Amino acid sequence: MPIEFEAPKPIVQTQFVLKTVAVEMMRAHSRYFDEHEHESPWDYIEFMHTAMKATGVGSLAPKEKPSPPSPLPEGEGGGDEKKEKRPPIAYQALAAQIEMLAWGDVGMYLVTPGGGLGAAAVQAAGTPEQKAKFLARFGGEKPTLAAMGMTEAGAGSDTASIRMRAVLDENTREWILNGEKIFVTAGDKALTEYEQLGRGFIVVWASIDPAAGRAGMRAFVVEAGTPGVRVTKLEHKMGIRASDTAAISLVDARVPYDNILGSPTVEKTTTGFKGAMATFDATRPLVAASGLGVARAALEFLKEKLAENGVQIRYGLPRQKLTSIERDVIEMDIMLRSAWLMVIKAVWMADNKKPNALESSMSKVKAGDVGTKITQKVVEILGPLGYSREFLAEKWFRDAKITDIYEGTGQINRLVVARQILGYSGKELR
Amino acid sequence: MYSFEPTEEQQMLVEAVGKYAGNDLRTAARDAEEGGELSKKLISKGWEIGLLQASIPEAYGGFGERSAVTGVLAVEEMAFGDLAGTLAVMTPSLFATPVLLAGSEEQKQTLLPKVIEGDWSPYTAALIEYAFDFDPLSLKTTATLKGEEYVLNGEKAFVPFANDAEAILVYANLDGQTQGFIVEKGAAGLTIGDEREKLMSLNALPLYRLKLDNVKIPAANRLGGASGHDFEPILAALRLATAATAVGVANAAFEYSLNYAKEREAFGVKIAQKQAIAFMLAEMRTEIEASRLLTWEAAWKLDTGKEDAFTDAYLAATGAADMAIMVTDRAVQILGGHGYIREHPVEMWMRNGRGFATFTGLAIV
Numbered sequence: 064m065p066i067e068f069e070a071p072k073p074i075v076q077t078q079f080v081l082k083t084v085a086v087e088m089m090r091a092h093s094r095y096f097d098e099h100e101h102e103s104p105w106d107y108i109e110f111m112h113t114a115m116k117a118t119g120v121g122s123l124a125p126k127e128k129p130s131p132p133s134p135l136p137e138g139e140g141g142g143d144e145k146k147e148k149r150p151p152i153a154y155q156a157l158a159a160q161i162e163m164l165a166w167g168d169v170g171m172y173l174v175t176p177g178g179g180l181g182a183a184a185v186q187a188a189g190t191p192e193q194k195a196k197f198l199a200r201f202g203g204e205k206p207t208l209a210a211m212g213m214t215e216a217g218a219g220s221d222t223a224s225i226r227m228r229a230v231l232d233e234n235t236r237e238w239i240l241n242g243e244k245i246f247v248t249a250g251d252k253a254l255t256e257y258e259q260l261g262r263g264f265i266v267v268w269a270s271i272d273p274a275a276g277r278a279g280m281r282a283f284v285v286e287a288g289t290p291g292v293r294v295t296k297l298e299h300k301m302g303i304r305a306s307d308t309a310a311i312s313l314v315d316a317r318v319p320y321d322n323i324l325g326s327p328t329v330e331k332t333t334t335g336f337k338g339a340m341a342t343f344d345a346t347r348p349l350v351a352a353s354g355l356g357v358a359r360a361a362l363e364f365l366k367e368k369l370a371e372n373g374v375q376i377r378y379g380l381p382r383q384k385l386t387s388i389e390r391d392v393i394e395m396d397i398m399l400r401s402a403w404l405m406v407i408k409a410v411w412m413a414d415n416k417k418p419n420a421l422e423s424s425m426s427k428v429k430a431g432d433v434g435t436k437i438t439q440k441v442v443e444i445l446g447p448l449g450y451s452r453e454f455l456a457e458k459w460f461r462d463a464k465i466t467d468i469y470e471g472t473g474q475i476n477r478l479v480v481a482r483q484i485l486g487y488s489g490k491e492l493r
Numbered sequence: 494m495y496s497f498e499p500t501e502e503q504q505m506l507v508e509a510v511g512k513y514a515g516n517d518l519r520t521a522a523r524d525a526e527e528g529g530e531l532s533k534k535l536i537s538k539g540w541e542i543g544l545l546q547a548s549i550p551e552a553y554g555g556f557g558e559r560s561a562v563t564g565v566l567a568v569e570e571m572a573f574g575d576l577a578g579t580l581a582v583m584t585p586s587l588f589a590t591p592v593l594l595a596g597s598e599e600q601k602q603t604l605l606p607k608v609i610e611g612d613w614s615p616y617t618a619a620l621i622e623y624a625f626d627f628d629p630l631s632l633k634t635t636a637t638l639k640g641e642e643y644v645l646n647g648e649k650a651f652v653p654f655a656n657d658a659e660a661i662l663v664y665a666n667l668d669g670q671t672q673g674f675i676v677e678k679g680a681a682g683l684t685i686g687d688e689r690e691k692l693m694s695l696n697a698l699p700l701y702r703l704k705l706d707n708v709k710i711p712a713a714n715r716l717g718g719a720s721g722h723d724f725e726p727i728l729a730a731l732r733l734a735t736a737a738t739a740v741g742v743a744n745a746a747f748e749y750s751l752n753y754a755k756e757r758e759a760f761g762v763k764i765a766q767k768q769a770i771a772f773m774l775a776e777m778r779t780e781i782e783a784s785r786l787l788t789w790e791a792a793w794k795l796d797t798g799k800e801d802a803f804t805d806a807y808l809a810a811t812g813a814a815d816m817a818i819m820v821t822d823r824a825v826q827i828l829g830g831h832g833y834i835r836e837h838p839v840e841m842w843m844r845n846g847r848g849f850a851t852f853t854g855l856a857i858v
């Protein structure tokens with residue numbers, strides 16, 4: 064297909080539907096959940112679960128590729144034969160959905176049932192049997208969440224130095240996990256038994272052979288209710304307060320042998336680590352998309368306020384003739400649109416099974432920059448209106464910053480990009 | 494659907510352009526810049542690739558159809574070789590493409606074959622004016638209708654190959670609208686500067702100032718005929734060329750500094766192994782990608798007649814101008830003192846890089 068920028072129809076239609084959800088179910092309650100940290104937006108969660116069961120909208124667990132996660136409203140992309148003719152757009156659809164939900168409220172988006180980063184890890188590193196086993200629950204009776212625990216108190220960016228340990232009990236053929244994870248997004252909703260929720264799980268990264276370093280890293284599916292697994296803390300944060308961020312301790316937690324994702328043997332290669340990296344290639348553009356949703360919310364709000372006050376943006380004038388506000392807005396338009404195109408390219412590559420480590424990390428670098436810059440600028444330009452909690456601009460400023468931190472900080476993603484373009488290993492460029 | 498894959502035809506074209514850019518333009522670039530001259534042979538070779546010819550339908554002597562997407566792909570690739578050379582090769586487009594886009598049927602029939610049949614010949618256009626607040630949408634050069642003729646008055650700057658141009662498409666302000674007028678060689682009242690423009694870069698490209706002192710043009714020489722034309726599509730095509738050439742030059746600087754950083758050692762390691770350098774390179778690559786995609790999208794919008802195509806072309810050009818100076822500046826920085834020396838091309842690209850905020854009017858896709 065030639066170069067083209069027409070958003071696929073099913074995506075446009077889903078956006079249309081999701082926008083209403085974003086306005087009514089999310090925006091309307093943004094401030095409440097920002098001010099009531101650790102309360103849960105149950106209405107949103109239940110609504111999304113029902114909607115997703117009907118349509119697949121918002122599902123964070125792409126089904127077996129190449130068939131899309133059927134985020135398509137009735138009548139579009141229905142029959143199987145139709146699907147086969149169409150190029151795959153599952154990740155593109157997902158990115159667009161996430162952007163719209165984050166435009167509504169990124170904190171609430173992070174508690175969307177459907178599997179989140181946990182399901183993404185199973186998707187990227189699991190066997191077909193594991194995918195079938197662990198992902199089926201998201202279509203169940205109750206909304207269900209999953210989470211992913213890589214980060215530890217002593218290991219953030221440096222994922223290879225995690226201390227979580229998994230030892231095989233030869234007698235029972237069970238893995239015994241010991242250690243503590245922190246900053247687990249949706250960790251509480253994935254593990255704690257809430258009446259409103261189905262049984263979730265958390266994908267825990269651990270070492271089966273510390274001497275092997277990266278090669279020894281593996282991911283384990285740890286189900287809610289596993290003895291020895293406990294949420295020990297819920298963080299209080301600058302933003303995205305509707306999303307729970309949990310510390311989780313595992314003390315002699317036993318998980319079935321088959322819950323190890325991918326291969327259990329430690330080879331000389333860095334298979335385990337690569338599994339983690341494959342997850343990130345898939346999820347980074349999605350995280351980027353969520354950051355851009357926040358940025359778009361802020362930029363649109365700014366434009367509305369400017370218009371209300373009779374300030375026009377005179378696109379097309381030479382820089383020298385523009386006011387400072389016009390220059391800022393035009394620069395933000397450029398940043399936001401080009402960042403979005405980078406996300407779309409990265410997920411388009413994922414859909415078409417092209418290796419996208421470079422594009423994926425570039426989109427995250429860009430979105431991290433753009434999200435923080437735009438929201439900072441919007442608050443600045445709006446003055447007291449921007450700084451006041453009467454409006455959401457100040458919240459978006461607080462929310463946006465996380466994009467440049469999780470799923471690899473801006474620096475870590477720069478490292479990934481640099482290694483890709485230089486052809487360097489992690490040893491050659493630390 | 495979204496797709497980021499050029500067609501096979503486009504890929505072949507880009508490949509041909511790439512060969513010319515790498516083997517011919519790049520090799521000649523430094524001497525051309527220092528000596529102030531591009532050989533006729535070099536320009537002809539670029540012309541023979543047929544970018545312009547392939548954008549003009551058979552009915553007017555060409556062998557294809559215009560596509561802004563193809564244009565930006567090809568022009569980026571050529572500018573990767575050398576900017577001045579690219580602008581020289583593409584100069585006849587400055588005349589022909591607006592005629593194709595906005596000319597009357599008669600103008601297309603008579604003018605286009607003349608430009609594209611045979612060897613490269615100097616047809617050109619004059620848009621830029623010598624003012625800090627130059628604005629293509631409100632020109633200081635004026636056109637007034639007097640009876641059967643338009644009378645042009647004013648001054649133009651940065652006009653490529655004006656000295657021996659067969660005809661110049663001069664843009665002027667007609668009742669507040671930017672309109673093109675075809676001024677033939679030797680028109681009475683048209684003075685071409687004795688000396689070439691002296692700029693910070695583009696020394697290889699012969700650029701001139703024009704003076705229009707009551708230059709009288711038959712009414713039929715107004716672009717589009719009696720009712721004139723829309724300037725926006727032309728401006729968008731000019732802006733897209735600015736964006737695409739900026740991406741090409743930035744990419745040249747990026748690639749050169751990347752390779753240098755992998756060779757150069759300091760403190761016992763390659764400088765590319767230092768994060769301060771590696772992160773600059775990562776950001777350069779990221780911003781190049783951002784500008785490139787914005788340019789592609791704007792070109793696609795222009796081709797498909799999307800409502801916001803003109804605004805997007807403006808955004809693409811504005812963004813690319815910022816990107817180009819950022820990237821080329823860093824390329825010089827990565828080479829350190831050596832980057833400042835004219836033995837390496839990065840200083841030339843940095844001088845190019847600062848120009849993209851000013852160059853709209855020097856190339857069109």
Ligand SMILES: Cc1cc2nc3c(=O)[nH]c(=O)nc-3n(C[C@H](O)[C@H](O)[C@H](O)COP(=O)(O)OP(=O)(O)OC[C@H]3O[C@@H](n4cnc5c(N)ncnc54)[C@H](O)[C@@H]3O)c2cc1C
Nearest residue numbers: 211212213214219220246247248468469470471472474493
């Ligand atoms: C709200 C929230 C939600 C999160 N959700 C999850 C989750 O669901 N699952 C999960 O596993 N983790 C999660 N995280 C953790 C997050 O991914 C980490 O915080 C992040 O990767 C950075 O790790 P760190 O905080 O330990 O910082 P550090 O790694 O200590 O980094 C500190 C600083 O040093 C820089 N730095 C580190 N290494 C390098 C290097 N090699 N070169 C240059 N600079 C470097 C970093 O960029 C950063 O600026 C979450 C974090 C937050 C705040």
